[in-house]
Amino acid sequence: MTRTLDVSLRPQAEAPRPLIAVDRAIAELRRGQIVIIVDQGRAVALLAAEAVAEESLARLAALSATPPVVLLTARRLAALGLAGLESGVARLFSPSNFDAETISILANPCAEIEPGTPPADFTVETGGIQEESCIALAKLARLLPAAVIVPLSESVPDNAVIVESEDILQHQIAVARSLSPVAEARVPLDQAENVRIIAFRPSDGGIEHLAIVIGDPDPDQAVLCRLHSECFTGDLLGSLRCDCGDQLRGAIGEIAAAGSGVLLYLAQEGRGIGLVNKLRAYQLQDAGFDTLDANLQLGFDDDERIYLPAAQMLDRLGIHRVRLMTNNPAKVAALARHGIDVAERVPHIFPSNDHNQGYLLTKATRSGHLF
Numbered sequence: 001m002t003r004t005l006d007v008s009l010r011p012q013a014e015a016p017r018p019l020i021a022v023d024r025a026i027a028e029l030r031r032g033q034i035v036i037i038v039d040q041g042r043a044v045a046l047l048a049a050e051a052v053a054e055e056s057l058a059r060l061a062a063l064s065a066t067p068p069v070v071l072l073t074a075r076r077l078a079a080l081g082l083a084g085l086e087s088g089v090a091r092l093f094s095p096s097n098f099d100a101e102t103i104s105i106l107a108n109p110c111a112e113i114e115p116g117t118p119p120a121d122f123t124v125e126t127g128g129i130q131e132e133s134c135i136a137l138a139k140l141a142r143l144l145p146a147a148v149i150v151p152l153s154e155s156v157p158d159n160a161v162i163v164e165s166e167d168i169l170q171h172q173i174a175v176a177r178s179l180s181p182v183a184e185a186r187v188p189l190d191q192a193e194n195v196r197i198i199a200f201r202p203s204d205g206g207i208e209h210l211a212i213v214i215g216d217p218d219p220d221q222a223v224l225c226r227l228h229s230e231c232f233t234g235d236l237l238g239s240l241r242c243d244c245g246d247q248l249r250g251a252i253g254e255i256a257a258a259g260s261g262v263l264l265y266l267a268q269e270g271r272g273i274g275l276v277n278k279l280r281a282y283q284l285q286d287a288g289f290d291t292l293d294a295n296l297q298l299g300f301d302d303d304e305r306i307y308l309p310a311a312q313m314l315d316r317l318g319i320h321r322v323r324l325m326t327n328n329p330a331k332v333a334a335l336a337r338h339g340i341d342v343a344e345r346v347p348h349i350f351p352s353n354d355h356n357q358g359y360l361l362t363k364a365t366r367s368g369h370l371f
């Protein structure tokens with residue numbers, strides 16, 4: 001007798017305090033507000049570089065006896081041709097103090113201002129845990145990974161959100177672990193009639209991921225499975241810059257033809273950098289960078305995704321062994337690390353077009369994708 005997936009929906013668990021604090025900090029940062037980050041009792045006031053204007057920079061500077069420090073990733077520093085750091089986050093000091101325009105040039109290769117040469121008289125230091133958590137927060141907020149901080153020497157501004165470094169650095173993992181199914185509905189698709197969509201919500205109030213369950217997968221067998229990272233442009237608009245639309249519809253068709261399986265629709269737009277940053281990466285690609293170098297120019301790693309959310313969803317669905325449809329060996333390795341047995345990698349290749357040939361070639365030659 002075959003078993004069927006048994007998903008019990010539960011009321012949403014109350015979020016632990018650190019998850020709430022980080023979620024609030026993300027929202028504040030996205031609104032261009034100052035957030036306080038505390039590490040071992042030391043507090044800094046933080047603004048996302050993207051949100052810096054003369055006015056907000058002056059508000060930040062007024063909170064401290066020492067001038068603002070710009071934080072950039074080692075990737076962005078290298079892209080700017082400034083003396084390097086192997087990895088991690090750099091603290092930049094300027095004897096002439098930073099103005100908003102300089103910060104924009106430093107943070108954003110797509111800045112709408114005349115891209116002058118950034119002043120060369122910076123001092124660069126390696127940042128620690130606190131600085132890394134500041135950049136991690138900007139990334140969680142799907143902003144550019146660049147920030148401005150001051151050590152807090154005045155009292156904390158009214159209503160400021162205060163968050164611990166450690167809570168920021170643990171956030172992605174804590175959020176993934178908190179994912180649980182909150183809604184389920186039957187949604188017949190043109191390629192597959194017997195389909196259920198199950199929404200998984202994290203307890204921090206963040207974005208949901210979806211499991212698209214096709215047919216009745218038997219959890220005692222290796223389940224045919226696709227992990228699909230959200231791509232607004234490819235999935236919804238049929239963009240020719242990538243292969244995502246074909247891969248999404250192709251996976252649904254192949255799973256339906258095989259009888260059953262699961263597609264996880266993961267909220268990881270732009271390999272985890274968010275839609276706005278992906279559009280910036282496209283602008284850089286039109287200026288000659290490939291898909292990986294465009295990420296690095298923006299200060300990101302080439303791929304910012306983690307697969308704990310996917311493993312957690314599979315676990316909640318009672319699926320522990322899969323046949324994974326992917327060309328990306330890193331996905332196979334990541335799922336295995338998180339305790340899912342990948343019995344087989346099933347290639348998931350579609351024809352290229354004039355617009356995505358370079359993109360696919362880069363994936364094959366530089367990202368280890370197997371075509």
Ligand SMILES: Nc1nc2c(ncn2[C@@H]2O[C@H](COP(=O)(O)OP(=O)(O)OP(=O)(O)O)[C@@H](O)[C@H]2O)c(=O)[nH]1
Pocket residue numbers: 227229230231232241242243244247268269270271272273278281282291295325326327328331348363369
């Ligand atoms: N940052 C960035 N993301 C992109 C770009 N083009 C597509 N994406 C995103 O990449 C994700 C899809 O990942 P891919 O690298 O195409 O493929 P994969 O998921 O690693 O591997 P497969 O399982 O073989 O498809 C989606 O989230 C897209 O939004 C780009 O130029 N820059």
Ligand SMILES: [Zn+2]
Pocket residue numbers: 231233234235242243244245
């Ligand atoms: Zn895409």
